[in-house]
Amino acid sequence: EVQLVESGGGLVQPGGSLRLSCAASGFTFSSYEMNWVRQAPGKGLEWVSYISSSGSTIYYADSVKGRFTISRDNAKNSLYLQMNSLRAEDTAVYYCARVNNILTGPYYYYYMDVWGKGTTVTVSS
Amino acid sequence: SSELTQDPAVSVALGQTVRITCQGDSLRSYYASWYQQKPGQAPVLVIYGKNNRPSGIPDRFSGSSSGNTASLTITGAQAEDEADYYCNSRDSSGNHFWVFGGGTKLTVL
Numbered sequence: 229e230v231q232l233v234e235s236g237g238g239l240v241q242p243g244g245s246l247r248l249s250c251a252a253s254g255f256t257f258s259s260y261e262m263n264w265v266r267q268a269p270g271k272g273l274e275w276v277s278y279i280s281s282s283g284s285t286i287y288y289a290d291s292v293k294g295r296f297t298i299s300r301d302n303a304k305n306s307l308y309l310q311m312n313s314l315r316a317e318d319t320a321v322y323y324c325a326r327v328n329n330i331l332t333g334p335y336y337y338y339y340m341d342v343w344g345k346g347t348t349v350t351v352s353s
Numbered sequence: 354s355s356e357l358t359q360d361p362a363v364s365v366a367l368g369q370t371v372r373i374t375c376q377g378d379s380l381r382s383y384y385a386s387w388y389q390q391k392p393g394q395a396p397v398l399v400i401y402g403k404n405n406r407p408s409g410i411p412d413r414f415s416g417s418s419s420g421n422t423a424s425l426t427i428t429g430a431q432a433e434d435e436a437d438y439y440c441n442s443r444d445s446s447g448n449h450f451w452v453f454g455g456g457t458k459l460t461v462l
Contacts, residue, residue, distance in 0.1 A: 263451065265396075273388070273396065273439050275451035287449045323395055330402040332384070338443060339386035339401035346395055 230254035230342050232324050237347030244314050248347055250307035250324030255342075258282075258302035261327035263340055264309050266320035266349075276322070277309065292318075314351045321346040357385075357440055357454035364460040365430045373425045373457045375440030382445040385423035387416060390437045390456075399438075400425055427459075435461045 236248040250262070264276040277298040278287040286298055297310040307324050325340035357377035365371035375385055384403055388396035398407050400416035413428045423442075427434055437456045444450040 265453075272437075272456040273390075273441075273453040275441075275453060278449070278451065289450065325396075328401075330405065332403050337384045337386075337402050339398060340388075340396075340441070341398050341401070341407060343395040343397070 230326075232326065232342055232344035234322060234324055234344040234347035237322065237349045239350045239352065240314055241353050242315060242351055244351070245310070245312045246314065246349060248309040248311065248322055248324075248349070250309075250344055252305045252307065252326075255326070257300075257305040261338075262300065262307050263325045263327055264298060264307075265323045265325055265340070265343075266318075267323070267346075268317070268320040271320075274320075278327070279307070311349070314349075316351050319349060319351050321348050357442065357452050359438075359440060359454035359457045361455065362458045362460065364462055365427070366462050367432060368429055370426065370428045371430055371459065373427075373438050373459065375423045375425075375454045376421055377442070377452070377454075378421055379442045379445040379452060380418060380421050380423050383442040384418055385416070385440040385442045387414075387423075387425045388439045388441065389434075390439065391435075396439065430459075430461050432461050435459055 231253045233251045279298045295313045299308045323346045324344045326342040328341040329336045329338045387400040389399045390396045399410050399414050404416045415426045417424045439456045440454040
């Protein structure tokens with residue numbers, strides 16, 4: 229069964245750090261790009277960060293750039309999100325999601341076809 | 354960066370057809386993907402690419418696109434379709450970001 233399982237969430241004080249993990253199983257993790265997506269309480273989905281299959285290409289949303297670091301260990305089938313200098317507005321459920329693509333005509337189109345159940349991060353004093 | 358705009362809420366009578374729309378400049382370059390999210394659950398992909406459904410998604414779900422607008426249509430809405438629906442695409446401004454719409458709360462009456 230294709231599965232993603234997040235862990236590492238919890239309660240942290242403003243300015244603190246947390247490291248999230250996402251364990252992948254049931255597919256060849258090293259072949260897929262990955263995203264982190266978050267959802268603040270009662271709010272919509274927000275893309276956080278992207279990493280290529282090899283880890284060589286990384287992108288961040290402006291809201292987390294300079295504070296969060298995405299990484300992966302293909303040997304361990306794991307994705308990570310190191311979160312530093314946390315703020316109250318980082319409070320959210322964090323999901324990892326597998327990126328897939330489809331070739332339509334001359335172009336590839338990307339989507340997220342597998343999601344974990346999420347891990348909750350609460351930033352509060 | 355690009356934005357995707359969705360109506361906050363839409364309602365449909367049981368068994369009727371409903372269209373949920375998503376507008377944004379990036380949709381002129383990229384097809385939207387659509388995600389269904391029920392309370393307390395993770396998002397689930399329902400439509401991707403031009404009009405593709407993952408296995409397990411009922412064929413009453415379909416997608417279309419015209420200009421800067423993408424649409425998700427549910428033909429014959431069922432009670433279990435009541436959920437939040439989000440559109441998503443890559444940002445076309447060259448920053449490689451991914452963009453979500455604000456979400457549409459679908460109520461099945």
